[in-house]
Amino acid sequence: MHPVLFEIGSFPLGTYGLLLAIAFFAGTALAKRQGRLDGLAPAAITDLAIAMLIAAIVGSKLLMVVVDLINGAPLREVFSLGTLRAGGAIHGGIIAATAVFFWKLRKGQGLPLRITGDALVPGVALGQAIGRLGCFSAGCCYGTESHASWATTFTDPLAHAFxxxxxxxxxxxxxxxxxxxxxxVMAILLLARPKRAFQGQIFALYFLVEGLGRVITETWRGDIDRGTGWLGWAWLSTGRLTGVAFMMLGLGLWIFWNRRKGTT
Structure with a gap:
């Protein structure tokens, strides 16, 4: 749609980057609001969110590079300026951010792990929703051909170039x-929170419903950069593979933490 919002001299302001910044601030604000309900310090939530953001940026680009290399893309293309400016593979970012989340809280950040996870994930879902608007503006993560009345036609050469x-x-x-x-996903998590049966339930629920949603929406993805044909199945793209892994993780955490009710 509009990869570049406007230019200041020779400096272009990318719509994708602006929306990612908005996504981070909106997601963090929601996480802090949810954290206050359980007595979590807003400053500690902000510090954790910044660390997870850095991990998410690195992880998303790493997974994108790995998938491109597996798909046989030339090294020059994989590490081109256009590729490096792309957002990356979102689930790679979530995996890296989750790893940093567990690592930092196990180190001792003054935040209880499961309650903090419950507070964070609605904000993560909100950030993803806004970030996808950035994808739409930039033209990345595009869909398959469609003749539905709501189909979108991209015309900006920058969308094709990047x-x-x-x-x-x-x-x-x-x-x-x-x-x-x-x-x-965000609505489900927020509605489920007041009925939370055990600490960590909302965190586990996020991975269940996020994974399911990605498995479904992959049906209409058309970009080959996400990778397809994993394990010999043509329908198993990177998004579906990580989506299934997310569902398994969510189910495992749900069962494990449900059995440890009353502990933190």
Missing amino acids: SGTPLGIPLHPVQLYNTAANLA
Whole structure:
């Protein structure tokens, strides 16, 4: 749609980057609000969110590079300026951020692990929803060809240059599907929180519903950079593979923490 919002002299302000910044601040604000309900210090939530953001940026780009290399992309293309400016693979970011979350809280940050996880994940879902609007603006993570009335046609050459987005072809606006899915995840988590049966339940629920949503929305993804054909199955893309892994993680945490009710 609009990869570059406007230019100040020779400096372009990318719509994707701006929306990612908004996503971080909005997600952190929601996490701090949820944390206050359990007596968590807002400053500690902010510090943790910044560390997880850095991990998410690195992890998303690493997974993108790994998938591109597995797909046989030339090294020059994998490490090109356009590729490095791309957002990356979101689930790689979530995996890295989750690892940092467990690591920092196990080190002792003055935050109880499971309650903090419950507070963070609605904000993560909100950040993902806003970030997908950035994907839509940049043209990355595009969908398959569609002749539905709501199909989107990209025309900006920058979208093709940075993401390989097909121009002049109506596509499923799968980025908006993902935004809707992430908003639904956030709503489910917020509605479930007052009925939380054990600490960590909302954290585990996030991985269950996020994984399920990604498995479904992958149906309309058209970009080959996400990787397909894992384990010999053509339908098993990177998004579906990590989505299934997320569901398994969520289920495992749910069962484990449910058996440890009353502990922190």
